[in-house]
Amino acid sequence: MKASLRKYAPAGLILALLASLSAIGFAIVQRSFTLPVQISISLAVIGVALFVLLDPQKTREILTGRQARYSSNALVLALAFTGILIALNYLVYTRAPRWDLTEDQQHTLAKETLETLKSLQEPVVAEAYYSSRFPSTTAQDLLESYKYNANGKFSYEFIDPEKDPVRARSANVTRDGTIVLKQGNRSEQVTYASETDLTSALVRLANPGKRAVYFLIGHGEYSPDDSGDRSYSEIKNLLSAKNYTVNTLNLLATRNVPEDALALIIAGPDKPVSTEEISLIQAYLDRGGSLIYLAEPTIVTHFGEAEDPLATYLEKQWGIRLGQDMVIDLNYNPPSVAVSAKYAQHPITERMYNLAVVMPSARSVSPVQIEGNDVQSYVLTETAQNSWAEKDFNSLRNNQAAFNPEQDVAGPVGLTIAATNSKTNARVVVIGDSDFASNRNYAQYGNGDFLINAIDWAAKQENLINLTPKKTTQRILILRNNITLGVILLTTVFLIPGLTLVAGILVWIQRRRRG
Incomplete structure (x- = not known):
């Protein structure tokens, strides 16, 4: 081979080395024998072939000389060492022991x-x-x-x-x-x-049983069995996916809330629920039942001037007041849409990922103090400051709503309340809007999640098992003065790396002297 071409032989080895490294990198990242891995291996083979063709004499020396014998011994040792590493990694991967060395066992299951x-x-x-x-x-x-x-x-x-x-x-x-x-x-x-x-889901899965919820009908409510935009069929699908049995209930006809009802849902009635039905609902709650009431501003219903027995019952027995108003939120267009801007700490809201709930037409919901009862209530969601609860329905009809500090409720306005009776273990959730969870709107932001969370909590399905709590041990490094900081900086950044560098240089010099 001409000497002029022989000088390019090392380039072949460089190409082979780079291509081999690339093949290893692609194989690690992609975890399969992909096209980039195949191309890299091919380039590595081509690089070695170029070296052999351009400098065959050097190739013979490498394969037959003393260096080859040393290299072959090193190759055998390297292959043996690599094989041991592969075997150890396989054993560790398939039978890997685990140790949780944290003091409070934060990485150990309860x-x-x-x-x-x-x-x-x-x-x-x-x-x-x-x-x-x-x-x-x-x-x-x-x-x-x-x-x-x-x-x-x-x-x-x-x-x-x-x-x-x-x-x-x-x-x-x-x-x-x-x-x-x-x-x-x-x-x-x-x-x-x-x-x-x-x-909790594993416990429910391993212990199957009926988990029935009932939607009240007979007053123009949203029904889970209807189709179209004015329906809760999508909410029904979500509940069914969580192994709920979703039924409808006409109290006017049956005069009884079934014993298996984990929760009764009243979604946007267009006409008032009767006093007789309220008595049946009260009896159901007195024996530990749960109620989710999704109300609507009376201006968008056919309540008219009729009394609302359900609102009266909730205020007197549960301390939850439904305002005769409609929430105006200037942070949204149109302003008749209310948006949750603040969440309370509660099981219903802690898993919302800060997703907003958008309510197309809402009325205010607020707590009322009742002496001597066993109810604890929590305002779950509120609007932002730039909002109010408009009480003048005429101005709403004429699209001329404006804040009147003498009669309107200034924001932030409560939109949702959850309450628990500690004596009966009954639970109630009152939401100032119902069409936010309809088929048309349930997928917006956190709308569907909020209602499903509320049903889970009311049905007492949010936490079937109490896990042993773990106490987190907090440690604080207290640095006394600037001298301590300087010593830490000198030791970690300069001294230890410097000693390593000096040791490496000394070893290199000694090897050079030995020839």
């Missing part, structure tokens, strides 16, 4: 969760519907912990609902970040990746 996993009779598969835009690290770590402790009875997979919308629809998944637990032909949905929610 004992109740471990007992639940141990008691599983059938395998459970978790389908985590997370798009690439939704953070999934917490969910993956949690699901991996469940899988590790379930003795082969728990597995999971992540599915991108944007890439596989058909599968997401078949699982009744309507929001990103939903986890569907499946056992046999049963399923449970979890919309918040926490140990409490996952374990």
Whole structure:
């Protein structure tokens, strides 16, 4: 080979080295034998071939000389060392022991969760519907912990609902970040990746039973069985996906709230609920039932001047007042739409991800102090400051609403209240709007999530199992003075790296002297 071409032979080895590194990098990132990996390997082979063709004499020396014998021994040792590393990594990956070295065991599942996993009779598969835009690290770590402790009875997979919308629809998944637990032909949905929610869903899944909720009908309410925009059929689908049995109830005909009713839902009646029905509802609540009332401003109903027995009962017995007004929110266009700007700390709102609830037409809801009763109430959502509850219906009809400090209620205005009777364990949720959860609006922001959370809480399904709480140990590094800071900086940034560098230089000099 001509000497002029031989000088380019090292370029072939450089090409082979770079291509080999690229192949390793692509294989690690893509985790499959993809086209970039194949091209990189081909370039590595071409680089070695170029070196052999351009400098065959050097190739013979490498393969037959003393250096080759040393190199072959080094190659054997390297291959043996690599094989040992591969074997150890395989054993660690397949039978990896885990140690939680934190003082308060923050990375260890609660004992109740471990007992639940141990008691599983059938395998459970978790389908985590997370798009690439939704953070999934917490969910993956949690699901991996469940899988590790379930003795082969728990597995999971992540599915991108944007890439596989058909599968997401078949699982009744309507929001990103939903986890569907499946056992046999049963399923449970979890919309918040926490140990409490996952374990509660596992308990419900392993202990199937009827969880019935009833929608009141007979007064022009939204019905879960209708279709079209003025319907709650989508809410029914969401509830069915969580293993609820959704029924309708006509108290005017049956004169009884069924014993299996976990909650009674009254969604936007167009006419008042009768006094006789209120007595039946009161008896149901007195024995520990739950009520979700989605009201509407009377100006958009056919209540007229008729008395509203349900509003009277809620105010006198539960301390919840429904205002004779309509909320005006200048932060939204049109201003007749009320938007939740503030959430209280409550199980209904803690999993809302700060998503707003948008109510197309709402009335104010406020607490009233009642002496001597056992009710505790919480205002869940409020509008922003730049809003008010308009009491002049004529100005609303003429589209001339303006804040009157003498009669209107200045913002922020309460839109939702949740209340609990500590004596009977009954629960009530009152919402100042109903069409926010209709088929037309339920998918906006947090509308559907809010109502589903409210039903879960009222039906006492939000937390079936109380996990052992973990106390977080807080540690604070107190730096006494600037001298301490200087010593830390000198040691960590300069001294330790400097000593390492000096040691390396000394070793290099000694090797040079030995020849």
